[in-house]
Each structure stands twice: as C-alpha cells, then as structure tokens.
Amino acid sequence: MAIVKLNDRGVRNVSTFGSVAGGSMVFIKKLTASSSDVLSFVDGTSDVVLDDTYKEYVFTFNNIHPSATSGNPLLSFQGNAAGGSGYNETITSSQFRAQHDEGDTTGSVDYQTNGDQAQGTGFQPLGRTVGNGNDECISGMLHLFDPSSTTFVKNFIANSNTYHQSDYSQNAYTAGYFNTTSAIDEIQFKMASGNIDTGTIKMYGVT
Numbered sequence: 001m002a003i004v005k006l007n008d009r010g011v012r013n014v015s016t017f018g019s020v021a022g023g024s025m026v027f028i029k030k031l032t033a034s035s036s037d038v039l040s041f042v043d044g045t046s047d048v049v050l051d052d053t054y055k056e057y058v059f060t061f062n063n064i065h066p067s068a069t070s071g072n073p074l075l076s077f078q079g080n081a082a083g084g085s086g087y088n089e090t091i092t093s094s095q096f097r098a099q100h101d102e103g104d105t106t107g108s109v110d111y112q113t114n115g116d117q118a119q120g121t122g123f124q125p126l127g128r129t130v131g132n133g134n135d136e137c138i139s140g141m142l143h144l145f146d147p148s149s150t151t152f153v154k155n156f157i158a159n160s161n162t163y164h165q166s167d168y169s170q171n172a173y174t175a176g177y178f179n180t181t182s183a184i185d186e187i188q189f190k191m192a193s194g195n196i197d198t199g200t201i202k203m204y205g206v207t
Helices: 008-012
Strands: 025-036 039-042 056-066 075-081 091-101 107-111 117-120 138-145 154-163 168-178 184-191 196-206
Touching: 025 039, 025 056, 039 196, 056 075, 056 184, 184 196
Parallel strands: none
Antiparallel strands: 025 196, 039 184, 056 138, 056 196, 075 184, 091 107, 091 117, 091 168, 138 154, 154 168
C-alpha cells in the first residue's frame, strides 16, 4: 500500500474536503434564575421537549450565582421518571476535580467522595462549592443520553468550572447514570443550600 504524503503546497491546493456526518444542537428552552429555588425542564410544559425526539440532550448553565453565604452552595440536578414525583431517581455517579488558586499556592487533581453517589436518590452535584461574591459563579455543560429509553439506564456526563469561595478555579468532571429503565421526562436544577440568585440554563436537543 502506498503512503500518501502531504506538504504545505499540497494542502494549500486542496479545493474540496470530504465531510463527516455529525449532529446539530437544536435550541429548546432557556430558563433565567431570579432568586429561584429551582429551575425545572418538564416535557410538554412551557415548550419543553424531553422525549424520544432526540437521543441526546445538552444543558448549558451560564454564570450560575448562589445566594448562600454558608452551608453547601453546590449546583445540583435530579430527574423524574415519567409519571413519577419527588425528583428522587436512583443515581450512581463519580466526580473528580482539578483546582488551582489565585495565590498560586495549591494545585491538585483529586477524586471527590462528596460529589459521588452509590445508588443514592439525592440531587447530584455538578461542580464544587461556589462563592457568592459579586463576581463568583459556576458555568458548564450537562449531557443526558437517551432519557426516553425503556431498555437502558440513563447515562450523563458533565463538565463545569467553579469560582470557589476561597478564590480557586475548580474544574469538575462528573459522570453517572440514573439506574432506571423508565423514561426520564423531567430534569430539575437547584443549589444544595440557598437559591439560584442569578444565571441561565439552556436546553438543547442533539440531532
């Protein structure tokens, strides 16, 4: 088999490249917090689509700012199975973070035992403790895969960056699954303590 070599001239003279099929993000809904206890995306309510229309859904959370000055101001989420109530689905999850402070005194990567669940029914943290200073917030993305499946569990992955209350940048990676074969048709976000003072969450379907 001959090996094809490309140099700068060869690449510069190329006029057409092949294409790779890929999905597109379709905007569904934007929620804006204003001292909000919760932000909820419920299929069939207020133009929200969370059904088998899409195999993947993406939630982007932008500049989520907590009200709490103490306690545990973590952004978290949970789901509801179709026909269920209480946002208490069973979750198994894991979380690790990389962090670095403004004073350049601490940098580390570590597993977060207080960010995981083992068949728990609580709200799942999406990052680390957020400061409530005027410029402190958390931003990131949550991917939810095939929530309408009645065969498989519902996998999710998330990546976020937090401006921690002690002036750290904390990049958290969270993943897990809803351990149910029932369809998930509701997703809710809230702070583990206090409320969501300001910020936006957008929902997309992936074709």
